[in-house]
Amino acid sequence: MEEIIEVKNVIKKFKDKIALNGLNFKVQKGEIFGFLGPSGAGKTTTIKLLTSQLLPSSGEAKIFGKDTSSLDKNIFNKIGVLTDTSGIYERLSVWENLQLFAGIYNLSTKAIEEVLESVGLISDKKTTAKKLSKGMKQRLVLARAVLNKPNLLFLDEPTSSLDPGISNDIHKYLRLLNKNGTTIFLTTHNMEEANKLCHRVAFLNEGKIVELDSPDNLKLKYAENRIEVKLKNTKENIVVDNNESSGEKIKQWIASGNLLSIHSKEPNLEKIFLHLTGREL
Amino acid sequence: MNFSIKRVTALLIKELQDFYKNPNVLFMLIMPICVTLLYRKISGSHSSNPYILSLCLYMNFTIVGCFVIAMLIAEEKEKNTLRTLMLSPMTAVEFVVGKFLMSGFLLMAINLFIFFTLKVDPIYILPFILITGQSKVL
Numbered sequence: 001m002e003e004i005i006e007v008k009n010v011i012k013k014f015k016d017k018i019a020l021n022g023l024n025f026k027v028q029k030g031e032i033f034g035f036l037g038p039s040g041a042g043k044t045t046t047i048k049l050l051t052s053q054l055l056p057s058s059g060e061a062k063i064f065g066k067d068t069s070s071l072d073k074n075i076f077n078k079i080g081v082l083t084d085t086s087g088i089y090e091r092l093s094v095w096e097n098l099q100l101f102a103g104i105y106n107l108s109t110k111a112i113e114e115v116l117e118s119v120g121l122i123s124d125k126k127t128t129a130k131k132l133s134k135g136m137k138q139r140l141v142l143a144r145a146v147l148n149k150p151n152l153l154f155l156d157e158p159t160s161s162l163d164p165g166i167s168n169d170i171h172k173y174l175r176l177l178n179k180n181g182t183t184i185f186l187t188t189h190n191m192e193e194a195n196k197l198c199h200r201v202a203f204l205n206e207g208k209i210v211e212l213d214s215p216d217n218l219k220l221k222y223a224e225n226r227i228e229v230k231l232k233n234t235k236e237n238i239v240v241d242n243n244e245s246s247g248e249k250i251k252q253w254i255a256s257g258n259l260l261s262i263h264s265k266e267p268n269l270e271k272i273f274l275h276l277t278g279r280e281l
Numbered sequence: 282m283n284f285s286i287k288r289v290t291a292l293l294i295k296e297l298q299d300f301y302k303n304p305n306v307l308f309m310l311i312m313p314i315c316v317t318l319l320y321r322k323i324s325g326s327h328s329s330n331p332y333i334l335s336l337c338l339y340m341n342f343t344i345v346g347c348f349v350i351a352m353l354i355a356e357e358k359e360k361n362t363l364r365t366l367m368l369s370p371m372t373a374v375e376f377v378v379g380k381f382l383m384s385g386f387l388l389m390a391i392n393l394f395i396f397f398t399l400k401v402d403p404i405y406i407l408p409f410i411l412i413t414g415q416s417k418v419l
Binding site for chain 2: 051053073074076077079081083085086087088089090091092096099100101102103104105106144
């Protein structure tokens with residue numbers, strides 16, 4: 001597998017404050033990589049390092065096999081970035097906003113139409129950006145980030161403060177992009193989003209990665225190995241250990257027709273996160 | 282060093298679509314125009330006097346030539362669009378050249394307005410364009 005992002009022992013200090021403390025990870029081609037952490041954990045700093053907006057104090061960060069401290073400007077043809085501070089030209093229309101970037105990336109107007117179609121802004125293409133709602137603005141920023149059909153897409157909290165309907169649309173679109181070969185680096189503090197979208201997630205806490213695996217593996221790893229059952233004649237759920245004797249019990253409940261529901265007790269990502277960091281999201 | 286005329290043109294087109302919607306820029310453009318009209322009214326038939334002409338040109342040069350370009354760049358920084366541009370293949374040189382051409386274009390348009398409003402003899406139009414255009418580059 002080809003590695004698109006490679007980060008080795010990266011330390012980033014802002015004066016006395018250590019933002020990243022020995023960061024190590026790799027992102028494979030074709031992956032949706034989730035970068036989770038509480039506010040101030042260093043998520044945005046990592047994106048800034050990878051897009052050469054900041055330089056690491058020590059260690060090395062590579063994208064497409066090239067060191068980010070000496071990136072060629074042409075590499076930005078292959079990268080799309082969406083950050084929470086991404087600005088748009090408010091006095092220009094949606095179309096004119098994208099026209100500028102189509103010019104920069106040397107794309108035809110057809111590319112603009114396609115991307116507007118897929119984010120659902122085609123009917124608003126003449127609307128002034130200032131008059132768009134927050135969700136539409138976010139979709140415009142996303143449209144701009146994916147206009148050049150990037151191989152690597154950085155998303156910094158793409159759906160924070162959006163309603164679930166729009167978030168869902170954006171998730172669908174991201175999955176489609178990923179299917180077409182875009183590697184996505186996603187930071188978020190929305191655990192549900194990470195669970196739904198990401199192939200692998202990394203938990204970041206105080207500048208270090210504390211856990212890195214696929215959401216399913218993590219859930220199994222931190223599972224309590226217990227089973228929760230609901231019976232007809234009891235009000236509260238019964239929790240039993242996952243072993244042979246409880247197997248017998250469950251068998252009897254099923255045979256007698258007493259069993260209403262049965263669940264294995266697995267923590268969600270949120271619980272795992274709290275367990276790992278001992279800190280609220 | 283890769284310098285792409287296409288990217289500069291794209292930026293220039295955006296500036297042209299944007300400047301007439303920007304009240305700050307419009308206000309700065311109106312100032313030298315108003316002052317020129319005022320001088321023409323005061324001086325009457327002596328309006329092509331070199332003293333008055335240079336006064337208006339200097340004002341235009343300071344406001345439109347120097348201040349507007351600074352304003353355009355500062356606005357990109359303020360609204361976070363500069364960061365977005367820097368994360369695209371556009372280089373810093375292309376960005377500055379695009380902004381420079383835009384303010385140069387506005388400067389020349391108002392210079393010509395001054396030239397005709399102050400009724401300078403039209404035979405001087407060519408040297409006038411050359412000299413005032415050169416002042417922008419310097």
